Amino acid sequence: MLDRRTFMEKIGWGTAGSLILPHYAFSCTSQNKKLGVCLVGLGSYSSNQLAPALQLTQHCELRGIVTGSPHKIPIWQKRYDILDKNVYNYDTMGEIANNPDIDVIYIVLPTGLHAEYAIKAANTGKNVWCEKPMAKTVAECQSIIDACDKNNVKLSIGYRMQHEPNTQTVIKWAKTQPYGKIQKVRAEVGFNIRNPGDTWRMDKELGGGLLYDVGVYSINAMRYTTGTEPLSVIGKFENTRPEVYREVPETTLFDLEFPDGIAAHGRTTGRESINILRADCENGWYQLSPFQSYNGVGGKASDGKLLNTFIENQQARQMDDDALAILEDRPVMVPGTDGMKDIAIVEAINQSAETGEKIMLS
Template sequence: MSYNRRKFIRNAGLIIGASTLPISWSFATSKQKKLGVCLVGLGYYSTDLLAPALQLTEHCQLTGIVTGSPWKIPVWQRRYGIKDSNVYNYDNMHRIADNPEIDVIYIVLPTGLHAKYAIKAANAGKHVWCEKPMARTEMECQSIIDACNKNKVKLSIGYRMQHEPNTQKIISWANSKPFGKIKTLIAEAGYYDSRSDHWKQNKEMGGGAMYDMGVYPLNAARYTTGEEPIAVLKASHTTKRPNIYTEVDETTHFTLEFPSGAVAYGKTSFGQGMNTLQVTCEKGSYGLRPFQSYSGIQGKASDGTLLNQRVDNQQAKQMDDDALAILNDTAVMVPGEEGMRDIRIVEAIYEAAESKKMVKL
């Protein structure tokens, strides 16, 4: 169900009022169809965050699940009223193509499986939402983009922070430069993971701190400067638990150079809690702490400006924004190309860490 903007506003009787509403809500009405969303993978993020958030959305609803754990099915059906006909496993999820109650397939699997199942979703003719990081390699990212383009479906990557209002203010400052030219920024994201046998410690599954948490400071460096880095100046991996982190990085440091001369210092870890974005400019500074938590994003600028806008639920806002892009046939906020740019740089960071040399982008 897609709408030409002018036609939709006319039919909804919102010609006068639409211009006074926030952009993300301008075309919405209570009569507009809700998109049916199918979650693929019922781990922590789906169970504790996305499914509850879908109950808070205005433009989408949970209508289907794909799982390889049969024991989870009755629990989800009781909790969310999911029909038997809307329950799938990984072998038969292609049959979603024949299900009109599912409009969007949301891939919430380990990173190493994203490409395989995002392509299956696109080939089923459904719009694709894919959790970050988009995939393990730039080539895998491109394969997802190609499948979505071939099937004429929209693709959005789950960078919830780009939907968050305080982050959006910082993104706008990349253009307006209220404190002058950016000189340096520090972006750090991590937590202590006590697990010793998890897919995030498995290279083949797309584990590693740089993939999982590292895309937060990396993406922040890009949206804060509004530029694409021209080089990974240096990068390194460290671990305090070499018996656990045998295949992937526990902690990664990286330094990026941008065309304007700005330098970003990034850090990410499974061995240490951190959650900071700090920007130093010619005429002042600003930042967020925390900058990528599920709630409570806040910060301030050197002139006293507070960055403390609240959003009830980040995941709900993200999914509503992405649903409206489908309903109104407009561009998604975070397309596949955005996710692929990060993965290209992630690969370069690993290359720089291994070679101990600068890697040009």
């Protein structure tokens, strides 16, 4: 598996270089300025999702890059008209502090590197967007929050689903309860992964496995679907292919107890394709399937109501929301405290799975 040193070598390290607030994307605004965004890490998510999405945004645009792979620089400059003065490597990243073209630094590195580089970003005095999961530990999450507070910059975590309209309906129903009191919630994400390969996501140190990569979507969904915070958690690991999943579990099961007797069940797995969020209530049910996908997120309710409001690009909506929060000086939709709560639950799931005990959450 990739260790930290190997990953750094592969990317050319050191070379030439409260849960939810109301949705307000694409609202009318007196601000005409577009914020300049600098992407830190030019892997698949930056290349295939974020950079294309930034061509669709109304309130921000791609102006800078930070990379440890010099061969990528001319490709990105040609494709996105990025100026020479807006190109950095990991050693020169601090110089962004003196660049008025850049307003936001977006951390899109492996999870195990989020804290280090989100703190560096905050210390430039620029606003920070950090991809989910926020970090590997609660302590790292808190260090990011502290750095952003110290530098008086906004911090937003890249949970795109909270910006998605059908998810927004589920969030609203946590308060209005149109189908009566919520009794059970189920949130599962899985893929039929025959061979995950030596990717950083399956590396215990850099990625942490499926629980970190997509399990946080299930955990976050449980929290916004119930509108409350869990009281306890029980976790369990399953691994039918230890020769493949050598450092991280193939499957993680987790049961969370919420106030008012709400029971929530979650699962992440590399054995089966599944993608569902369901709430069972006193007088009916509703679900999104898929609930976590780049497109096609939608669902239905027991009375036949459809959750089928679709948008062109989730990442564009997310980044425009976060840009407007900066331009209009309003709270971000997914603050660092929200991301940290999910990591606290991840740590508790891991602890429970290792000890076999129920973990109480404060």
